[in-house]
Amino acid sequence: MPPDTSSSPQTIYLKDYTPAPYLASSVALRFELFEDKTLVHAEVRYEKNPAAKNSELVLHGQDQTLLSVQLNGEKYSDYRLEDNRMLLADLPAQFTLTISSEIHPESNTALEGLYKSQGTFCTQCEAEGFRRITYFQDRPDVLSIFSVRIEADKALYPVLLSNGNLVERGDLPAGRHFTAWHDPFPKPCYLFALVAGDLVRVADIFTTRSGRKVDLHIYVRSGDEGQCDHAMASLKKSMRWDEERYGREYELDLFNIVAVSDFNMGAMENTSLNIFNTKLVLAQQETATDSDFISVEAVIAHEYFHNWTGNRVTCRDWFQLSLKEGLTVFRDQEFSADMNSRAVQRIDDVDQLRRLQFPEDASPLAHAVQPDNFIEISNFYTMTIYEKGSELIRMQHTLLGPDTYRKATDLYFQRFDGHAVTIDDFVQCMADASGRDMRQFHRWYKQAGTPSVQASGRYDANTASYTLSLKQSQPDTPGQTNKQPLLIPLAVGLLNEQGEETHATQILEMTEREQEFRFEGVNARPVPSILRGFSAPIKLSTDLSDDDLRLLQLKDTDGFNKWEAGQTIALRTIQRVIADAEADISQFVADFGTLITQGLNQEVDKALLARALSLPSISVIGQAQAVVDPAAIDQARDVVLKAIKRAHKDALAELYAQNASQGVFEITPQAMGRRALRNTVLELLTVTNGTGCAARAQAHYQQADNMTDRVAALSSLADSTQPQREQVFDDFYQRFQQYQLVVDKWFSLQVIAKRDSLFTDFAALRQHAEFNIRNPNRVRALYSAFAVNNPVKFHDPSGQGYALLRDAIIELNSINPQIAARQVTPFREWRRYTPALQTQMQAALQTIMDNPKLSSDVFEVVSKCLK
Ligand code: B3K
Ligand code: ZN
Numbered sequence: 001m002p003p004d005t006s007s008s009p010q011t012i013y014l015k016d017y018t019p020a021p022y023l024a025s026s027v028a029l030r031f032e033l034f035e036d037k038t039l040v041h042a043e044v045r046y047e048k049n050p051a052a053k054n055s056e057l058v059l060h061g062q063d064q065t066l067l068s069v070q071l072n073g074e075k076y077s078d079y080r081l082e083d084n085r086m087l088l089a090d091l092p093a094q095f096t097l098t099i100s101s102e103i104h105p106e107s108n109t110a111l112e113g114l115y116k117s118q119g120t121f122c123t124q125c126e127a128e129g130f131r132r133i134t135y136f137q138d139r140p141d142v143l144s145i146f147s148v149r150i151e152a153d154k155a156l157y158p159v160l161l162s163n164g165n166l167v168e169r170g171d172l173p174a175g176r177h178f179t180a181w182h183d184p185f186p187k188p189c190y191l192f193a194l195v196a197g198d199l200v201r202v203a204d205i206f207t208t209r210s211g212r213k214v215d216l217h218i219y220v221r222s223g224d225e226g227q228c229d230h231a232m233a234s235l236k237k238s239m240r241w242d243e244e245r246y247g248r249e250y251e252l253d254l255f256n257i258v259a260v261s262d263f264n265m266g267a268m269e270n271t272s273l274n275i276f277n278t279k280l281v282l283a284q285q286e287t288a289t290d291s292d293f294i295s296v297e298a299v300i301a302h303e304y305f306h307n308w309t310g311n312r313v314t315c316r317d318w319f320q321l322s323l324k325e326g327l328t329v330f331r332d333q334e335f336s337a338d339m340n341s342r343a344v345q346r347i348d349d350v351d352q353l354r355r356l357q358f359p360e361d362a363s364p365l366a367h368a369v370q371p372d373n374f375i376e377i378s379n380f381y382t383m384t385i386y387e388k389g390s391e392l393i394r395m396q397h398t399l400l401g402p403d404t405y406r407k408a409t410d411l412y413f414q415r416f417d418g419h420a421v422t423i424d425d426f427v428q429c430m431a432d433a434s435g436r437d438m439r440q441f442h443r444w445y446k447q448a449g450t451p452s453v454q455a456s457g458r459y460d461a462n463t464a465s466y467t468l469s470l471k472q473s474q475p476d477t478p479g480q481t482n483k484q485p486l487l488i489p490l491a492v493g494l495l496n497e498q499g500e501e502t503h504a505t506q507i508l509e510m511t512e513r514e515q516e517f518r519f520e521g522v523n524a525r526p527v528p529s530i531l532r533g534f535s536a537p538i539k540l541s542t543d544l545s546d547d548d549l550r551l552l553q554l555k556d557t558d559g560f561n562k563w564e565a566g567q568t569i570a571l572r573t574i575q576r577v578i579a580d581a582e583a584d585i586s587q588f589v590a591d592f593g594t595l596i597t598q599g600l601n602q603e604v605d606k607a608l609l610a611r612a613l614s615l616p617s618i619s620v621i622g623q624a625q626a627v628v629d630p631a632a633i634d635q636a637r638d639v640v641l642k643a644i645k646r647a648h649k650d651a652l653a654e655l656y657a658q659n660a661s662q663g664v665f666e667i668t669p670q671a672m673g674r675r676a677l678r679n680t681v682l683e684l685l686t687v688t689n690g691t692g693c694a695a696r697a698q699a700h701y702q703q704a705d706n707m708t709d710r711v712a713a714l715s716s717l718a719d720s721t722q723p724q725r726e727q728v729f730d731d732f733y734q735r736f737q738q739y740q741l742v743v744d745k746w747f748s749l750q751v752i753a754k755r756d757s758l759f760t761d762f763a764a765l766r767q768h769a770e771f772n773i774r775n776p777n778r779v780r781a782l783y784s785a786f787a788v789n790n791p792v793k794f795h796d797p798s799g800q801g802y803a804l805l806r807d808a809i810i811e812l813n814s815i816n817p818q819i820a821a822r823q824v825t826p827f828r829e830w831r832r833y834t835p836a837l838q839t840q841m842q843a844a845l846q847t848i849m850d851n852p853k854l855s856s857d858v859f860e861v862v863s864k865c866l867k
Helices: 229-246 290-305 318-339 342-361 383-400 402-416 423-434 439-446 546-555 559-579 586-601 606-612 618-623 630-658 669-685 691-703 707-717 723-736 740-751 758-767 776-789 800-815 817-822 835-849 856-866
Strands: 022-033 038-048 057-060 065-071 079-082 085-088 094-103 113-117 120-124 144-153 159-162 165-172 176-187 194-197 200-207 213-220 254-260 273-277 452-460 465-473 488-495 501-510 514-519 527-530 539-542
Touching (some): 120 254, 144 159, 144 194, 159 176, 200 229, 229 290, 229 318, 229 402, 254 290, 273 290, 290 669, 290 707, 318 342, 318 383, 318 423, 342 383, 342 559, 342 618, 383 402, 383 423, 383 439, 383 501, 402 423, 423 439, 452 527, 465 488, 465 501, 501 514, 527 539, 546 586, 559 586, 559 618, 559 630, 586 606, 606 669, 618 630, 669 691, 691 707, 707 723, 723 740, 740 758, 758 776, 758 800, 776 800, 800 835, 835 856
Parallel strands (some): 022 144, 213 254, 254 273
Antiparallel strands (some): 022 038, 057 085, 113 120, 144 176, 200 213, 452 465, 488 527
């Protein structure tokens, strides 16, 4: 059946952009919050936009009851309401429009606009949620000065917050009170925010480089205030870093962060009132893992950095989303690299890009970093816009060098502060500051798909030269064929056969489809280290032998390429086992032993060693297969893991013991590296799932004084059928059941198991009293953890895995369309799987498609997958 045609989804095109017919210089909002309804009164000053040709004012409005409209204080009815829009024609050049409407945050399950999370009113307006609050030109190129007054019951909602500075507060009759806020900086309505609740405040002060004091407040539920120290410290570090690295100072007197439990994404950068998912604020030793601590630091920074890259300089339209997101991700990645270990940060970022963005680029949902059309912009908050977008900024940083890049960003802020601009405007600043022609580079923004580069080398002893031949190609993606060659910066260094670096890193700028680069003064056959630091988001294939890779793994000066060389050898080894279960892997297993011995006998970077001792994931291995068979990959991976354990059991046990906790818990790169190493070793030691493994994992759990170690123990036990599994999981639940974020982990850790009872276990968890399909964190804890992190069972030949996700998507479609559409992701690459799996995945997608009341969010992704 076709989708409900009464609201047939419409495609929006970048080429159709026109300036807004009216500017809205000031917006005064008054909210009357009640338990059964909210009244919104909006008084907006409009002026004809000299840059616009159209004169019809189009206001967006959705899910609200219009109560009254006044033009310059007089009742007005000369408007048309159609398709979630109010159309007003024949208007004067300047006027004030006052609109009152009634909305229902208490029953808003989409978590867009104004909604309630565990008794707290909060907002999420990006991208198009403001239209669920009042009728307005809900587009990012309309910038207004906002004044906001909030009225609510004083006992239930003692805290009433909005953007900017608090200008007034007072009591009202009937136990009510109000606050009034003024934000002096013009902003698009997607940055509007409101919070009303019974929250406690953690306070600190930051002194900016020019000596101004900024109040920093984090608001959380009572009882959670002890879990905010890390977020507060991260905020202060971010503020300092942005001053030092980008010359950006915070300009308001107050910066608020509010944590809520029901949130579609991670966080939102509303001007001076960031709203966060609790998952990205709360962190303490007992309940948060090291990776949670790292994420909190990164996301606090990310949202803070948006103050300049997103808020002060914003997007002209949503096709420019990566203007703020790609740039802000690059900024947060560099911040994290400065705060922690640069090599580890790069490895983890690239690993994420490969696991999550490369598959997107290879799927029917592939899109450019600057897409040219969409149905639902919410579907475009993707790894491509964010992570590939960040890689594009990184390449510009590499091409210009840090000093010129900084000049270019200074120019960008100076030119565009207070404006809504485009990606082209940003790239033009890069061109103007450097004098470089950036036109070829700009293709990266327009062409979807991951480029491939093939490299082969030729050494000529007579001329003492080495020639690197490179070939680039771009895959076809939906709607795009015959793509142009890109400007690809390749960081390359040369090592000699003793592993000494003879030629330090240089950036080769590849511009042609096929190109050669010659290195002079090469006195012996070199081993090239290509794509150091992953200098471009490409798939590289080389003619390096396993011996060459082993040399790089042991000797390269580039931390990323050292790791990469080891991963390539591991991938080749697993591929050999997939092709032949009896393949000889003794060399690989022996080399693994060398790494372990190094870990035992030398000063090594433990975080890097932990990553070197981890095999590529099933998802990454699958990308190298013509036809993906997750069960076959898993089996081969298991063969290799078990061979490693058998060969190096004693050395591993020694490495495990050597890295036991020293008693004091710290969140330093060294302490996290030690835990990562010990937990990676635990995983290897328990891969056979026998009685000894279960006992070791249980002991690990019992000795743990922090969540990282507890999670590692549970993860090692997930697949076990020994009695310790239940004991440990039960203890964990009893101990932490009052912590929602830990209960999320408890759900996730059970559904990553491959053991036979998985589907029964899953059904029990789905029925568990703590499961709540309206809470996005819980949905992700159960369904995303399963479908993304358990490829073996998700792709179970019975089709049960697909059915679970299919049914959840159908249920979520009417509750929370954004979350429903997000859950389609694991199906998107269905054509890459074995024929039997393809048939089942296609059928699941078709069943979703046949749903008569499909939201435009789900319609867009499912119809594109099936096309
Ligand atoms: N800008 C927000 C994302 C909003 C998502 C809207 N569906 C968070 C961030 O990227 O910082
Ligand atoms: Zn962002």
